[in-house]
Amino acid sequence: MKKIIYLMLAILSCAIFSSYVHAAERGNAEEAQAMVKKAVVYIKKYGKDKAYAEFNNPQGLFRDRDLYIVVFDMNGLGLAHINPRLIGKVTGDIKDADGKLIFHAQRKLAMEQGSGWVDYKWPNPVTGRIESKSTYLEKFDDLMIMCGIYK
Structure with missing residues (x-):
């Protein structure tokens, strides 16, 4: 009986x-x-x-676990992103796994409120899986500066 209790405690601790x-x-x-x-x-x-060079640097100041900076201009041009294929591309029509137009939601929030959170689904660079994500953004000049969290 003691072995079972110790085993259960070990499993619970793990x-x-x-x-x-x-x-x-x-x-x-x-x-x-x-x-x-x-x-x-x-x-x-x-x-x-x-700043863009630093944001895009894989070992830079703006990478921490699953956190990274993303920058888009108000036309959807990717200026900084963990995925280099999105840099220099107009990505305004990218949809998440549920078909949500992510950029459109972010742009609307930036234009109407200047900052806030947008929810969608996106690949997590740490796990490689599509996960629920919430991204905080601030409008600065003609840019959206963003960083998201995976839930």
């Missing part, structure tokens, strides 16, 4: 530890917002070209 490790692998809403604010300051200080 499950609890695993959930803490999983949570630590993911960024949270506060961290995403802070990264966007840091990115806006970086653009103001160093200019757009230097």
